[in-house]
C-alpha cells in the first residue's frame with residue numbers, strides 16, 4: 001500500500017509530528033510513503049523513508065496525481081493550509097478532484113488524517 005503525503009508550508013511541522021507518531025503502524029502494514037519534494041525532505045530529515053516527487057509548485061502534486069490515476073496511490077493525506085495563498089492552487093484542485101474521480105481516500109486536515117490512518121489497524 002502507498003500513501004501520498006503532502007503538506008503546505010504552514011503545516012509541515014504538524015505533518016512531521018503526525019508521520020512520526022504513526023510510522024510504526026506504517027511499518028507494520030508495509031506502507032510506502034511518497035511525498036511532494038519539500039514535504040519529503042522534511043520527512044527525510046526526521047529519519048523517515050519516503051520517495052520524493054518534485055516540489056508542489058514545480059509539479060509535485062501533478063506527479064502524485066499521475067501515480068494516483070495509474071492506481072499506484074491508495075490514500076492521500078494532504079495537510080492543507082487554508083489561510084495561505086498557493087501559486088499552484090490549480091494543481092491542488094486537480095489532485096483532489098482525481099481522488100474523487102478514482103475514489104481514493106483523501107484527508108485534508110489532522111482530524112481526518114487521524115481517522116483515516118486509524119482505519120488501517
Ligand SMILES: O=C(CO)COP(=O)(O)O
Pocket residue numbers: 006007008009035036037038039040054055056057060061086088092
Ligand atoms: O505545495 C505543496 C502542495 O501543494 C507542497 O509541496 P512541497 O512539499 O514541495 O512544499
